[in-house]
Structure formats: structure tokens, C-alpha cells
Amino acid sequence: MASESIAIGRLDAPARQIGEILHDWVTTVDHKKLGLLYIMYAILFLVIGGIEATIMRIQLIVPHNNFVSPQVFNEMFTMHGTTMIFFVAMPIVFGFGNYFVPLMIGARDMAFPRLNAFSFWISAFGGLLLYFSFVGGNGLYGAGNAPDVGWFAYAPLTAKAFSLGHSTDFWTLGLLVSGIGSIGTATNLIATVLCLRCPGMTLGKMPLFAWMNLVMAGLVLLAVSPLTAAQVMLSLDRYLGAHFFDTQAGGSAVLWMHFFWIFGHPEVYVLVIPAFAFVSEIIPVFSRKPIFGYPIMVGATVSIGFLSFLVWAHHMFTVGMNSYANSFFAISTMLVGVPTGIKIFNWIATMWGGKIRFGTPMLFCIAFLLQFLIAGLTGIMLSVAPFDWQLGNSYFVVAHFHYVIVGGILFGLFGAFYYWFPKMSGRMYNDALSKWHFWLFLIGFHLTFDFMHIPGLLGMPRRIYTYEPGRGWDVWNLIVTIGVFFQGAGILIFVGNLLWSSLKGKFAGNDPWDAWTLEWSTASPPPEYNFATLPTVNSRRPLWDIKHPEDPD
Template identity: 60%
Template sequence: MATIERESHVESPPWPARVHDWLTTVDHKKLGIMYVALAMGFLIIGGIEALLIRWQLMWPESRIFGQDTPTLFNQLFTLHGTTMVFLVGMPVLIGMANYLVPLMIGARDMAFPRLNALGLWTTLFGGLVLYLSFLTPGGPPAIGWFAYAPLTGHTFARDVGTDLWAMGLLVSGVGTIGAGVNFLATILAMRAPGMTLGKVPFFVWTILWTSVQILLAIPPLTAALIMVVLDRQLGAHFFDAANGGSPYLWQHLFWFFGHPEVYILILPVFGIISEVIPVFSRKVLFGYEFMAAATMGIAFIAMGVWAHHMYCVGLARTVDIYFAAASLLVSIPTGIKMFNWLATMYGGRIRFTAPMLFAIGFLAMFLIGGLTGIMLAVAPVDFQVSDTYFVVGHFHFTLIGGTLFGVFAGIYYWYPKVTGRMLSETLARWQFWLLLVGFLLTFGPMHVSGVLGMPRRIYTYLPDRGWDVWNQISTIGALIQAPSYLIFVWNLMASLRSGPPAGDDPWDAWTLEWATTSPPPPYNFEEVPTVRSRRPLWDFKHPDDPDWKYEG
């Protein structure tokens, strides 16, 4: 009987009805899936841009696009940076949080489901506005992702591409702020009975602080972008040095957003890693309270370190010293996290399945990115290597080695919950090793070419600089990485149909999302369970030895 009914459910309505369903949905799970899908789409676009950049740099004095190469190269790295930060990094994390936060805290939906939908669509349309610049006569903006004045001034960027860049970011910023508001309200006011703020799953805790950062960091960007638009459209003078304006102000405003932004891109990943490592080490997260305090510490310190991106504009000596010291402080809470993850794994019964593989990859790669970050925080070192490939290598280690590895760990971990199917382990291993090797080959040598003095954003270089071999290794690494992303996308799509059924709780995990079906019904939980510890499912599975006996 049951099988027949199941099949009748499988039969889906005609496609216009399904499209309508997805376009009008306010379900946090569908919105989360669409956020992640959007991010994957833009990841491929941004990746193609990166490959073109690498191909152009493979040989000295090459011009792969002929006469237009310099302009096109500028446009490519502008779009690559903007896309990866605003249309891949933030959407994929907001999407995963969207899907998981209500499930993890035992809620039926987000606090503001319609606002949630608005956030998704503004992100999408913001991205489309940006990419519409391809259709304009001047093409996309060529200003770099941090768009320093006066490059955005009307004098230097006469085409409409720069306006579309600003508009796209403004529109998608509205959605990001909405998401921040939504997460805060959901996490602070909609937790299951018994789940105090000290008992939320760690991912939820990191999303809480990410939201605080969103609320404090995105509005300054909005204001600064509005000033750019006013300068360009109405002739205001904010960043126009000829009339008393200050390009320097733009740098302050942009980095006041920009630095918290990099923590917006990494804090949720710390959350993912803190969910994956305990489950696959079969131990509780070591030092939850210290981890929680470290997250808060990072969120606060991150608001006061922005000018370490600006040492080279010639700040006052005291300002340099303050910002160097404050930036170095970040390494303390981050170090606490690193050691706590290791302590969680120490002596555990580790399962080396795909999520754990990527989590360990994260630990190793992010560590390198963190260490080069400490080097760059020291002002004199930064004077030497600022705006060289050393910096490019550094932040790709944090954004790919950190954010992306963590996102992959999370997707391998939660995909069975989202779809009811397991992903292929074999493909996951192929993806992991290709990505790891390709990634190291791409971004490791950049540190060397950076120390040798190769500036970022140059479209080509002379053959006598000793940079050729490092660039060639980088490009070969990029070519090795590329198939890993295709394998991942293929795995996602193929497993949807042919993956083995996952069941409710394939990993024997401990947080509430594994208590409902895979995929969960629209209402998430029939009855919302009462929570007594940080691992509610452990308590249900081991009634004689529950966690709440041990937690303070």
C-alpha cells in the first residue's frame, strides 16, 4: 500500500505549475536551495572569468583577446571579484543558513518568510543588473572589486557599466540586510522550548554574529555606493579630489564594510566546521563556551581593523600601529577555534567520509591563509607586498581554502537532509584531491611571485622578471582545479536521481534537523521537541546517559 502511495507522490505537477511554485514560495527551505543554486551558477561564471585571467597570465607579453586585452582583463578581474564576494560567497552562506537555522532551532520557518523571498530575488536581480553591463556599449566596469576613487569618477569611467555595478550592489545589499534582520529575529525569538541561547547548535551561533556584522557593515557600503551614484549622476563631489572631495574617504568607507565582510564570509563556515567535525569525530565540540566567546570576539574586533587594507595610502604612524595591533588580535580568537577543532578530533573515532575530508582540508588550508594574514597585518611587511600577488595568494587561501572548502563540507553533510539522497563518495574523493592539488598549485606560487614583486591586476608582464614559471604553475593549477567543480556539480545533479536513499539521520548526528524526514515537510516538525542540551538527538538516543547531566 505504502509503495503505491509513494509513487503517486512522486508524480509531479506540470512544469509551469512547478515554476510558479518556486517563484512564489516563501518556504525557507526552497529559498535556501535557490540561494545555493544561484551561488553555484555565479560560481561557474566567476570561475570562467578566473580561468580567462589565468590563461592570459600564462605567458609573458601575451594578448589572448588581441587589441582589447588590457580593458577586457580589467573588466574580468572586476567582475570576478565582485561576483565571488557578493554573488557566490554571501548567497551560498545565507542560503545554507536559511535552510538550516529554522530546522536547527526547531522553528516552522524564518521570522519573516516574505522578507526572506525578497532577499533572494534582490540578490538575483542585483546580479543581473551587474551582468547587464555586458550589453552596454562600454561593457562591464573596469574598476576592481573595491572600486577605488577616482576610478569610479565620471572622468575615468564614462560608461554606464560602473553605474550598473553600483546599482547591482545596492539592490543586492537590500536583500542582504533583510537576511540579517531575519536571522536575528529568528534566532533570538523563535527557538524551540528549552533551547536557551547557550544551547543553540554552533552554526546558529555563528549566524547570529554574522547577522550582527551584516547589520553594521552593509549599510555603510550602501551609503558609500549612494555617494558614488550621486557623484556620477548628479555631480556631487564626495570622492572628487578636484573639488575638495576625498578618494581617501571612499577607502575608509569601503573597508569599513570590506573587512567585516570577510568575516561575514568566514564566520558561518566556522559554524559549518563546528557541526561537521564533532559528528565525524564522534565527540562533542571541545570548548563550546570558548568557541562561542571567540566568535563574539572576532565579530567585535573585526569592526575595528579596516584600515589594515590601507597602510600604503600613508596613514599616520600611530594609526598604523593601532590597526596592526588590532589586526593581530584577531589571531587569538581564531587560534582558539583552530585548537578547539583539533581537540575535538583528538582521540575521536574519526570517519573519513566526504564532509570530514573537506573539513580537514579547511583546517589545513585556512591555517595557511591565516598565517599569511598575520604577516600582512604587520604594516612594514604590508608596505613591501601590498597589492602584489602575495595578497592575492593570501586571500584566496582564506576564501577558497577557508570558505569554499567549508561550504563543500557543509553541502556534503546536509545534502542528504535536503534531498533525501546520499552524494557519491567516489566522486567526492576525486573532487577533493583535484581541488586540493589544483588549489595549492594555483595559489601557492602566487606568494612567491608576489614576493618577487609582481603587482596584482597587471594584464601582462615582461619575460625577464623571473615571474614566468610561477605564473605557469598557477595556470596549470587552475586547469587542474576546474574539473573538480564540474565533478561537484555533476555529483549534485546525478545523486538527486540515483543517489542511495539517505533516511532521516544518515550520519547518526545530534542536532534537531536530523529528527525530521529527509527532505523535511513544509512545516519542518509535526511537534516541536523540547530541548534540554546542545545535542537534543543524543539525549533522545541515549536516555540513560543524556548530555544535559553534564552541561552546566
């Protein structure tokens, strides 16, 4: 352990009334508390979205199963996808960005603290509005219907004629409202990174975490806007009889697809670039080497951000586009592999020759590297339009994007949780439980998503409620569902570990990992003002300079 300095004062603070504590959290404009609120809110929805996934998988464990009705199954896949993307992944990356960007750049708070609070609360209320549909949504099947049109809600299924009642409106309005929060947070992150860096921290000396959050925030601004526009157009169609997506009246269903995917594909990078940021901070510290190729990593991140806006229609190969569009989007999709490959090589080069410590954050990062590589390779396969024509909308695609989102993003997030938990809570997590979490989740992930490729290759379409026996899908679906229970057990251990350790864990000290970025120079958890005096930095690793005055960067 590098440091024994402990923030005794805050941990031993006198007990306060529950009302006082609640008031503090509700009225806070502190970026750290808001970051924690984002994260806790996302974990709650992670559990809910996980339960929805489990219900789907139990339904598919054997052919001709009737665990839930077809209507509930449709609601489950719609709510699972929507929840995981909009109310788990986005809030959680915003939470980490909120908490750590100001600390890493030596700032006292975000640029707009009140906007920050507004952004969190409106995002949270958006999620609650969506889930209120279970109670208040009078959809096709009667009172209390959640949306059931799939997470990308293709037209014309969302038209009033095919989606009666208000369940689809809850989906539209929930995302519209939470989108306001996303735009607010993105604006805040950009302003914070560009305007509040401490003295000496030029863009070239900024931690990669801050760089990647800057790129992510730019993507959010550009990507969420078309989605918001599309939601408004859909609401106009449904409420005022406009015909944007009504093919019977001169509208275009394909227009919705373009609007959705020009948001949807950059959204993947909105989520994965923060995962890159976590990995780019954890791997160097746990390899005891600076990141390999810092400028190239920055360049690759910006390139990925740029390219992410040129590839959206690869989600539409099966819709039927002309050969020029197919060729353009196939090639541009393949191009994403170049900067992404550079990143993977740079992470490996950082580990190469390093003194690697296999702590739990590093284990998750190593798994991330392997799994994200495989996810990229199946992505390259699907970028080939004729291949996509065969496997589009099959379980192969489902397996591919879960490899990205779970194998890549979620594993990166778990690494981040374990890496920064001591800073956020002031206490260390239970290492044995964290290893149990890692191995159970790893086994469960591979049981589920490795084997999910196979029924896809055998022709099993996504979103089907049940299937006939004897098509060669049975055993693979059984294995896939068994894997879900391993993952669920891992998640329960993870949540239990965080709860228990935040109360009973060993004191962590300021800098338990012997790390190099500024957040480790202040107390754990950091005081409200972050730094008593704003720091001055001279290199990319300011704490290294302090620890090694004979060998500064």
C-alpha cells in the first residue's frame, strides 16, 4: 500500500438524521455525490434489466415453453434493451465521468454544477416515467402495459394503428425526457474539460480518461439530437396525425431507421469509449508502466468518434439499400477496426514487459481485451453486407452486440468499480468476493454469449417467443440460459460486496494502488472541495513526479 493517510474526519463524522442526509443528496450540486447518484441509479436498473433478461432466457430454455405470455416476452425484450442502454450504461458512464473528470483535471467541480444536478434528476425521472408504464400504460393488451415495440421501435409498428394506447408513448417520452439530461451532462463534461483544467495541464498532459470523456460527450451531443428529433416526430405522428413515418400517407418507415441508427451506432461508442478510458487508466497502473503511445491513443479515440458517424446504415443492410450504400457502409465499418486495433495493440504494449499485478480491476481489463477483440472480429464479419444478409436479425447478431456491451463495456465497468471503489468509499473491497464475482461472471458470460452465436448461425431469429424442438437449437439455448444464472450469481456477489465493503471494508488510504493521476492525491473519499489548493502539474503522471523526484516524467 502506497499511502497510509486516511480521511478519519469524514469517516468518523457524527451520525445525522435520515432526513438531513436525504436533503443533502436531493439538493446536492457536488459532482461526486451526483456521480454516485448516477451510479447507484444505474445499478438499480442493472438489476431490473438483468431480471428482464433472465425472464427471457427462462422462456427460451426449452422449446414450447410457457413461462411468460408472448405479450410479456415482447415487453421484456423491449424494456431490457431500452433499460440497459439508456438507464444503465449511459448513466453509469456519466456517473464515472462526473465523479472523476473534475478530480483528474484538478478542478473543484463541474463547470455547471446546477445543470449537473438537473441533468441527473431529469434522466432519473425519465427512467421512472418509462417504468410507470407497467402500471399506467394502457397498451394493446389492456391496463398496465410496458412498451413492446423493441428497443429500436421500428416504424410502422409504432404507428397508432399498430400500437394502441400509450405504451409506446411512455417509451418515446421516457427517452425524450432522459435525453435532455444526456445533452446537459455532455455539455457540462465538454465545458469542464476545456475550461477547468488545473495549471500546467495542457491537453497533451491530460489523463486519457478525461480525453475519452471529452470525445464521448461530443458524440452524445451529436448523436442524441437526431434521436430526440425522431422522438418528437413520432410523437407528432401519434398525437397530431403527422405522417413522418406513415408509409400510407407519403411518410417513410426507413426514415425512422436512419434517424434511429445515426443515433444508435455512435451510441455504441458513447458507451465503449468510457470503457476504453477505464482500461487506459487501469492497465498502466497495474502494469507499472505508462500508457504506450499516448498521442496515438488520443488520435485513435478521436478517429473512432469521427468514424462512428459514418457507419450507421450497416444496421440496415437487410432493409435493402443500393449497392453503393452497401459498399460505403461496409468499408466505413471495416475502417473502425483500424483505430480500435491500434488501441488493443497499445494496451498490450503497455502490459508488455511490465510488472503486472493481477488485482481484480486488472483481471476485468484483461478479460475486456480478449472479449472486445472477439466482439470486433464478429463485427467485421457482420460488416460484410452479404454475410449480414444471412445472419442479420439472428441470434448471431444478438451474441455479437452482447459481446461488445457485456464482454467489453460491462467488464470495463466492473474493472472501474473495483479500481475506484476505494477512492469513492474510502474503504477496500473484499478481494476474495471480488475474485468470485470475476470468475463466476466470466464463466457465465462465455457460457451465454459464446454459445449464443451457434443458434444464430443455425438460423434462430432474434425476438422469437418460442421455437420448435429438433432444429438443433435446443441444447444451445439450454447452455445459454444456464450461463445467465452464473452471471446473476456474480452480480449478486458484486452488489453484496460493494454494500458490505462500503460499511465494513478496511480503510483504503489515499492511494492504495500506487497510482499516478490526481484523484489519488486527495483523501478517500475526497472532501467536498476536492483539493485544498488547486494542483499544478508538469507531466501526464503528476503523482509519479512527486513520488520520484529523482526521475520525473
